[in-house]
Amino acid sequence: MAAFAMGWSDVDGRPAGGEGGKSLRPTIAMLSAEAVGAPAESALPGAVAVELVHAFSLVHDDIIDNDERRRHREALWKAYGVGPALLAGDGLLALAVNRLAGHPEAAPYLAQALVGLVEGQMADMAFESRPWHGAGRVTVEEYTEMAAGKTGALLGASAATGVALGGAPELGDRMWSAGRDLGVAFQIVDDMLGIWGDPHVTGKPVYSDLMRDKKTLPVLAALEAGGPAARELSGILRAGVGDEHSARHAAELVEAAGGRSAARAAADLHLRRALDVIDACVPDAAELRALCDSLVNRVT
Template sequence: MTHVPAVLGAARTAVRPAIRAAVERLESPLREVVGYHFGWLDEHGHPHDGGAGKGLRPALALLGARAAGGSDAEAIPPAVAVELVHNSSLVHDDLIDGDGERHHRPTVWAVFGMPAAVLAGDALLTLAHETVACDAGRAEAAGRTLATATRRMLTGQAVDISFERRADVAVDECVAMAEAKTAALLSAACSLGSLWAGGSPALTTALGDYGHHLGLAFQFVDDLLGIWGTPDVTGKPVLTDLRTRKKSLPVVYALRSAGPEAAELAASYARPDLDEDGLRRCADLVVAAGGRDWAEREAATRLDLALGALDAVPLAGDVRDELHEVAHYVTTRKR
């Protein structure tokens, strides 16, 4: 079993009351839809003890603040903001991808419908930007950082969708998409914590670089889990990304490789009627074409780059250790 760093649980505990307070600012019925997404309400609006997310992004914001000499309590607003942006993307991603299950329960759009899911995701974005606007002295720099990361995340999502209509996606394009869709927000989480606590430009930049490389490592692992993850652990059906013909990183690498496996995989991806055996054959073709091995190597490389970015600045030993622990968790996690 993968070791989960204590800072992730601590971050979830620290931000939960503030996230609930932010959601309470919404009016009905949006408040109930968003509460369902977070797991504290059921589909009827009754209290529910649902599963929580990993807490990675708020943990990075808190660690960024600690690196700058700040406290967890001080860094709650940026930690909450990045978690709200992230959850906005989850609500919208489930709708875009047609995913009907997350954390072992139906997704927002599957329960409340597509219009409600669109509005709930938009509401979460609005709450995020309201949250960092709460401090006049830090609102401008923090708001600009969060807005830039959000714009890049949305651009990455749009590019990802555009790949569905193309058969010629290059590996470099796919990596650039992941940099925008995933790495931008993890980088911002680290930077925002430092900015909020008054960290130096050098520290803020180094932490942002760490978050960038960590975000790419995260996406490589996520794409591996999207094909070979265990449903009981990931909370999603087996072969999810293949079922939706997603142009994920290992798939694109396999498609761009030379050889009969790439041609057969491309032909299978063009078929709308693949059964379970066909999907399993696609997974085998990705392996045979080198896509799985390449993605695993790239995740390890990005881990090394993330850890190397921390060497550019002095850090307290406990903070450095926790950043290392989080990075290793990202590349060994099972969900």
Template sequence: MTELITHARTAEEILAWGKETTEPELRAAVERLPSSMRPIAQHHFGWADGAGSGKLLRPTLVLLGAKATGAPLESALPAAVAVELVHNFSLVHDDVMDGDSTRRHRATVWREFGSSAAILAGDALLSLAAKLLSGQPETTHVLMAAVLELIEGQSADLAFERRAEVSVDECRAMAAGKTGALLGAACALGVVAGGGSGNQQRQLRRFGQEVGLAFQLVDDLLGIWGESAVTGKPVFSDLRNRKKSLPVVAALASGTEAGRELAARFGAEPANVAREAELVELAGGRAWARDQAGRHLEQARSHLEAARVEPRAQAELETLARFIVGRDR
């Protein structure tokens, strides 16, 4: 597998390359699922109706991690596919827990096939990820450690819905597990597959973790103010689900009149989520989340510099990080 690159690639070009490289292997892996699970996974990935899967950001980070060490991409493909399977295991289960009816502009798995089938399909994707990495103990350890962090973050996210008060630090720790852990693992896995140094693995993991926190902050903003036609999720879905997302928690902790009104509303069933979105902004939660996303981006860049990796891969990792902070879906 060779590349011919004569110019600095945009984020869209990098993601297209990552998807083109990974998706055939991902499709082949899904074909190995039990026959009862295969059509469910194909629906979730958008292959059943031709809509297509998502951007495949995480596999692209794995490939760039390998490229950063000068390793052939083939060495990182199993890990790239496994990361995407784990990510989608979490999405399928997340939709069940949140009760969201749409994702990527199509019915969620639980909505189309039922909650029980969705839980089994998520389990199947996770099991397949582990199977793909059999015989690779270090790679398996890195990925499964991230899965445990992801589950802990998701557990905290659910617990926060039942709590009247959640601190910003608690919410940030939740996001570090729910989102940062898998992005950090994706970057580290590429280095592991490529035989990079311990320092490169540590620094790229930190890079991915910081990018993950920026990603979650942007995702939380889109969960409130994103357009449904663009994001593919119901408008105000996070507020309807009483998610203690980062901008919401920042607003609740602001000590402002808007924050106090928001707290009173969050203690009851959702009645006017548009007003709640306005209150989050008035209390400073929206501006704070944007500022924090920028701060985490700068922290990510410092770890990327410290990794001392191949210059083209470093530039492309930074390009993707900036894309994540500026995205609208």
């Protein structure tokens, strides 16, 4: 099951040549080690650990969200059942922790990331039951803190473990901060792709976040902007986005109210913050910088 979750095998255990994910987090770890003058291999314990945690989080996320598809095939729980999938996710997490157990300079960053990841996921789930308007509404500031945990914590751990294992532990905390900002930018772009992306590319059903009442940044920013489009959008959200037609119209209103442009500006802001820290810590990290740029420039 673990091999299936990682994209290495099919449901019957045969080697698979399908999509196994982007390996973004281990790449950040290894490029961070190289940026401080160490061989990329020095970051392997951290690279393996963060990828295992990422796989664990996806297994559990699919169960929580009742998502039946992952990377253009069945989610692990759909293929094997909820109970076995939960245990497989737990096993991936245990392997990740064990991988860094002998590296005290890096292990605390993984532990910190796990706390942030769980807190962020809990906040994201809680947002779904909160109203779009009024005293209990989700603010852009709350969203940003959620994204910094849910997505940013593990990217922070990737960068921090990379420099720590590469022999520059004094840069760990600052690279952690850069990774968190990068994670916020990455999450915002994911939100945009969830509304305006091509499902054949993203592997996600179109408009699924709108139909699930997910409090994504483009929608929150559109509502905060006010104006006729925002007011019409508010009415649709109150009634519930129940089908693809209403979801498509809601997406048009989000863009008309300025939510798409505001989300793009916010992603660019957090990317700049991350790159400023990276430039200050590891000024010769051209490959790392290019990777960060590519994560945000997946959407226009």
